Amino acid sequence: MQRPLATSPLTALAASVVTTALLGLAACSAPPAPDTSAPTAPTGVTAASGSATTVHVMWSAATDDRAVTGYAVYRQGRKVKDLPAETLMTDVTGLAPATPQTFTVRARDAAGNLSPDSAAVTATTLAATAEDRTPPTRPTGLRVTPDGPDAAALSWRPARDDTRVTAYDVYQADARVHTVAGTETTARLGGLRPGTAYSFTVRARDAAENSSPDSAPADLTTAPAPGAPPNTAPTAVTARAGRGSVTLTWTPPRTGAPVKEHQLYLNGRFATTIVWGAEPAPGPVTYTLAVPTASGTRYTVTLRARLPDGTWGDFSAPRTVVTP
Structure with missing residues (x-):
């Protein structure tokens, strides 16, 4: 009669350790689960015509279970722009004058998942006018105040133009960060960092894309994060x-x-x-x-x-x- 081989406690323990180690290696080498979750649709999409051939499109950031890596802008259902994740606005140019234009925006992640379409927005380009080389006057009276911990509210007095002001562009550090219609003289900017010094200027623009000189700058230093030291900027x-x-x-x-x-x-x-x-x-x-x-x-x-x-x-x- 064949008898089973005897196994000592030490041998059993060693076998258990080896089995556990092999299982751990198998778990570590398992590939990560594929990313099949799409980002949310961008919200707050707006479109404003600043000239006979240009529409300015803006939106609020989408969210993703990992990270949003970019945005795609569509006109009449056809993609016209691919943009990085940090860009939340763009000018769509080369459009026909006095024509309705419909836009949507989609977010994408690193795996290529695309969000649903945003709500559609429509803007009509301005009518073409005779050649205009005269820019508007500079906006005056620019003021900026905090609007919560990470936002700023701006207001200014309107500029003048020989035809009409069609848009106001808000700049921070000489980079355009916001645009409103020529009938507006206020703007709200979100996503500001705590404990940071900002300087804003505003330019007026007409239908021929002539821009005014910069307004006088208006500064704002946001409140520091809880527990952070006070701002030390000049x-x-x-x-x-x-x-x-x-x-x-x-x-x-x-x-x-x-x-x-x-x-x-x-x-x-x-x-x-x-x-x-x-x-x-x-x-x-x-x-x-x-x-x-x-x-x-x-x-x-x-x-x-x-x-x-x-x-x-x-x-x-x-x-x-x-x-x-």
Whole structure:
């Protein structure tokens, strides 16, 4: 009679450990579950005609169980734009004058899943007019106030035009972030970061796409996040462009010690470090930066100070100038 082989407790334990390890390896090597969940449909879609050939489309961000990676804009059911996830507006150009145009927006994720269509919105392009080269006057009286922890409310006085103002474009750091119809003189901007200095300007636009000069800037520093330290950005920043130079004036942040160094950024890139050899004054300071002499060049300037602990503080509100 054949007898079963005897197994010691130690052998059984070793076998159990090996089995558990193999099962663990199998679990680790299992491929991740495929992503089959589509993002939600974008909401808050609006369309406004700013000229005879252009419609400006905007929407609110969609959500996804992982991440939204982009948006597709459709006109009359045909895709006309693919945009990254951080872009929530676009101009659709090359349209026929005085023609109704219908738009929808869809979100997509990294797996290529597309959301349902957003609600459809319609805008009619303006009628074509005789050649118009006269821009509107600059908007005046721009004001900005907080509207909750992550939003701002803007208001301004209307501009004038020899035909009519068809749109107002809101800019932050010389980048357009919002557009409203020419009959509106208010705007609300959401998605702002806590403890951040912002500077807004407004331009008026007519049907021939002529844009006014920038309004005077209006600054807003959002409230810091709970438990975060106060903002340390330089304040009262002004900028003036000359021939081959940009002159800046600002007030250093209050840090409890003299601020001897600042970094200056030009168009989002580091340009220079400003160091005072002597004891700097606590009040306004001035610095002139040499720039290329080409006329009509736009420069956006920001500053930040070195704090007593050796770290760099928050960036100032940006200032944009145009060389004469």
